[in-house]
Amino acid sequence: MGEPYRPFESPHPSTFPSAPPAVETSAPYPSHLPYSPGAALPGGYLSPARDQYEGGSGQTSGLAIASLVCSLVGLFIGLASIAGVICGHLALREINQSNGRVGGRGLAIAGLVISYISIVLYVALIVLLMFIFIALASAPNFH
Numbered sequence: 001m002g003e004p005y006r007p008f009e010s011p012h013p014s015t016f017p018s019a020p021p022a023v024e025t026s027a028p029y030p031s032h033l034p035y036s037p038g039a040a041l042p043g044g045y046l047s048p049a050r051d052q053y054e055g056g057s058g059q060t061s062g063l064a065i066a067s068l069v070c071s072l073v074g075l076f077i078g079l080a081s082i083a084g085v086i087c088g089h090l091a092l093r094e095i096n097q098s099n100g101r102v103g104g105r106g107l108a109i110a111g112l113v114i115s116y117i118s119i120v121l122y123v124a125l126i127v128l129l130m131f132i133f134i135a136l137a138s139a140p141n142f143h
Helices: 048-053 062-074 079-097 105-137
Strands: none
Touching: 062 079, 062 105, 079 105
């Protein structure tokens, strides 16, 4: 049987050039840049590169997460939508006052939109049911 695990040897010689030698530099960024990517800018502002690669907003607002969860539960239990609206507005206030340290704006807005839509649907359902009961109660054959 021979050698079952013999390394593969190509019948054709390699036509690929060898890799160029590694170049060592003393600085990770060119010295002609006024600020290196990720460095703090004057005034304490962070550069966009730092925000993009290091997470930027830090932590997500717990109120934003609660707003989205309450709004989804509110699709089935109407009172939870009211909690979703309250948590969503509190989350947006917290995010706006944090100067970029707290994230979750999209979650808070999604929670608000879903909550407001479900509240409108529940109010419409209640109004529809009231009209149906009034119509049935005023019907001549209703006893």
